[in-house]
Amino acid sequence: xxxxxxxxxxxxxxxxxxxxxxxxxxxxxxxxxxxxxxxxxxxxxxxxxxxxxxxxxxxxxxxxxxxxxxxxxxxxxxxxxxxxxxxxxxxxxxxxxxxxxxxxxxxxxxxxxxxxxxxxxxxxxxxxxxxxxxxxxxxxxxxxxxxxxxxxxxxxxxxxxxxxxxxxxxxxxxxxxxxxxxxxxxxxxxxxxx
Numbered sequence: 001x002x003x004x005x006x007x008x009x010x011x012x013x014x015x016x017x018x019x020x021x022x023x024x025x026x027x028x029x030x031x032x033x034x035x036x037x038x039x040x041x042x043x044x045x046x047x048x049x050x051x052x053x054x055x056x057x058x059x060x061x062x063x064x065x066x067x068x069x070x071x072x073x074x075x076x077x078x079x080x081x082x083x084x085x086x087x088x089x090x091x092x093x094x095x096x097x098x099x100x101x102x103x104x105x106x107x108x109x110x111x112x113x114x115x116x117x118x119x120x121x122x123x124x125x126x127x128x129x130x131x132x133x134x135x136x137x138x139x140x141x142x143x144x145x146x147x148x149x150x151x152x153x154x155x156x157x158x159x160x161x162x163x164x165x166x167x168x169x170x171x172x173x174x175x176x177x178x179x180x181x182x183x184x185x186x187x188x189x190x191x192x193x194x
Contacts, residue, residue: 001061001188002025002061003020003026003119004027004029004058004063005027005028006050006053006054011147011148012065012147013029016063018168019177019182020063020181023181023184024063026063033053033054033057036053043114043115047066048126050064051120055122061119061121063117063118065115065118067082067177068113070111071103071110073103073109073110074103078099082148082149085099086098099152100140110136111135111136111153112132112133112135112176115131115179115180116128117183117184119184127187127188130180131180132176132179133179134155135153135154136153137154138152138153143162143163143164143166144164145167149163150164158170
């Protein structure tokens with residue numbers, strides 16, 4: 001099945017492509033499409049906004065995701081504001097710096113990544129899957145790989161390594177995004193074959 005990737009984030013697109021390889025024929029988002037304003041108050045809402053926009057524009061199924069980092073000591077923040085935690089247009093480095101600054105001196109560093117993956121058909125039918133990865137926030141940035149908060153997030157099952165210290169295969173095996181896309185792959189049979 002041909003599916004258009006609704007994300008414009010090149011790091012996310014690369015990761016999604018690796019995760020759905022062999023499951024769907026993922027097409028890039030057309031360059032001429034305007035960015036979708038993600039102003040919903042939930043991860044599902046933001047994923048739906050992106051998928052609807054791209055599906056309507058292309059006439060094809062669209063695959064979107066939205067991810068939030070939830071930090072217990074910050075009452076679940078940054079959550080839906082993860083990508084713009086340090087402000088609209090903030091860089092990954094600025095978002096990480098704000099997070100580490102807010103957690104300075106805090107011992108409870110329990111956190112989780114939550115990803116919503118939403119596949120929307122032109123008919124309006126949707127498959128929504130959630131993936132979660134429990135872990136904690138490190139005291140400093142560690143590792144060179146990845147993007148976003150990878151250098152400060154330590155998955156509970158990682159023996160103390162951040163996502164940024166893992167190989168791509170190691171990360172995909174336990175990550176929130178990997179979990180969500182594996183669930184999606186198992187649910188594609190719900191779609192009509194005609």
